[in-house]
Amino acid sequence: MLDARAEPTPVWSHATGGLALDRPVIMAILNVTPDSFSDGGRFATVDAALAHAKACVDEGADILDVGGESTRPQGASRVGEDEELRRTIPVIDAIRSALPGIVISIDTTKSGVARAAIDAGASIVNDVSAFRLDPGMAELCAARGAGVVLMHSRGDVADMATFAHARYGDDPTADVIAELESRVELARAHGVTREQIVLDPGIGFAKRMQHSLSLLHDLPRMVALGFPVLVGASRKRFVGTITGIDHPAERVFGSVGAHVAALDRGARIFRVHDVRANRQALDVAWAVARPEAVAQPPVHT
Numbered sequence: 097m098l099d100a101r102a103e104p105t106p107v108w109s110h111a112t113g114g115l116a117l118d119r120p121v122i123m124a125i126l127n128v129t130p131d132s133f134s135d136g137g138r139f140a141t142v143d144a145a146l147a148h149a150k151a152c153v154d155e156g157a158d159i160l161d162v163g164g165e166s167t168r169p170q171g172a173s174r175v176g177e178d179e180e181l182r183r184t185i186p187v188i189d190a191i192r193s194a195l196p197g198i199v200i201s202i203d204t205t206k207s208g209v210a211r212a213a214i215d216a217g218a219s220i221v222n223d224v225s226a227f228r229l230d231p232g233m234a235e236l237c238a239a240r241g242a243g244v245v246l247m248h249s250r251g252d253v254a255d256m257a258t259f260a261h262a263r264y265g266d267d268p269t270a271d272v273i274a275e276l277e278s279r280v281e282l283a284r285a286h287g288v289t290r291e292q293i294v295l296d297p298g299i300g301f302a303k304r305m306q307h308s309l310s311l312l313h314d315l316p317r318m319v320a321l322g323f324p325v326l327v328g329a330s331r332k333r334f335v336g337t338i339t340g341i342d343h344p345a346e347r348v349f350g351s352v353g354a355h356v357a358a359l360d361r362g363a364r365i366f367r368v369h370d371v372r373a374n375r376q377a378l379d380v381a382w383a384v385a386r387p388e389a390v391a392q393p394p395v396h397t
């Protein structure tokens with residue numbers, strides 16, 4: 097059993113160092129896919145992806161999350177490994193040369209893609225299947241010392257963002273936590289250290305709106321497992337349902353609201369499309385929570 101009283105890790109260990117979680121950490125989404133639900137096709141060339149990566153870093157991103165396979169709710173189709181490599185590796189190469197200091201994560205469920213991405217300079221593996229779909233992931237991440245995001249989901253890439261597997265008992269948070277704990281045990285059994293692991297409730301993945309809201313509300317229960325928690329609510333369907341906004345790119349304010357609420361409930365890492373808005377809101381919310389830690393401005397007489 098996991099120790100529920102352990103303190104959250106203050107530094108997230110990854111393949112090339114450690115990321116201090118002493119303020120809200122922003123993971124910027126860089127989808128190099130033709131079909132992502134909110135930004136599909138926009139960054140399909142290396143030049144466009146690199147320009148967007150630079151803009152995200154200028155706006156305050158701490159991590160760039162490069163993904164070459166969509167899980168969009170309208171029936172994503174599985175991308176072959178060769179195609180996923182073709183989409184992601186040149187972009188990681190370009191980012192590594194142009195922005196040597198930035199931490200890069202690879203959003204993939206395939207160990208072959210994760211391995212090539214780490215070779216190209218990525219240091220975190222963001223697996224939306226939490227090592228369910230490719231058993232080679234755990235061993236790879238252990239061997240390479242990669243940071244790992246274990247996100248809760250059910251089903252395959254094609255249906256994990258639908259409601260096909262959205263069946264829970266009376267306490268959906270308990271079900272999600274139990275499923276994530278079993279993924280942590282598998283990762284640990286392969287040699288992944290506690291310091292490498294970040295947990296993610298998987299907002300919108302095999303979850304109806306009520307499930308996603310309950311999980312956000314109950315986030316302190318997940319935080320109590322002792323691992324840092326990442327939340328990705330950016331532009332998601334439940335934000336559209338609550339606000340009545342159909343177009344994902346117009347859900348910025350609602351997404352920021354979800355992230356600020358998640359910060360207050362213990363999340364420390366946020367996967368976002370809109371870096372500037374999230375950086376500003378999360379930094380101010382963080383300062384309100386810790387006024388003594390904010391540097392005083394100089395006094396002018």
Ligand code: HH2
Pocket residue numbers: 125127129131132133134163165166167168169203222223224245247296298299326327328329367
């Ligand atoms: N959500 C998506 C993809 N990857 N990774 C983590 N850790 N957490 C998430 O909530 C998460 C994720 C889906 O969003 P997006 O990348 O915007 O869309 P698409 O899958 O259509 O590319």
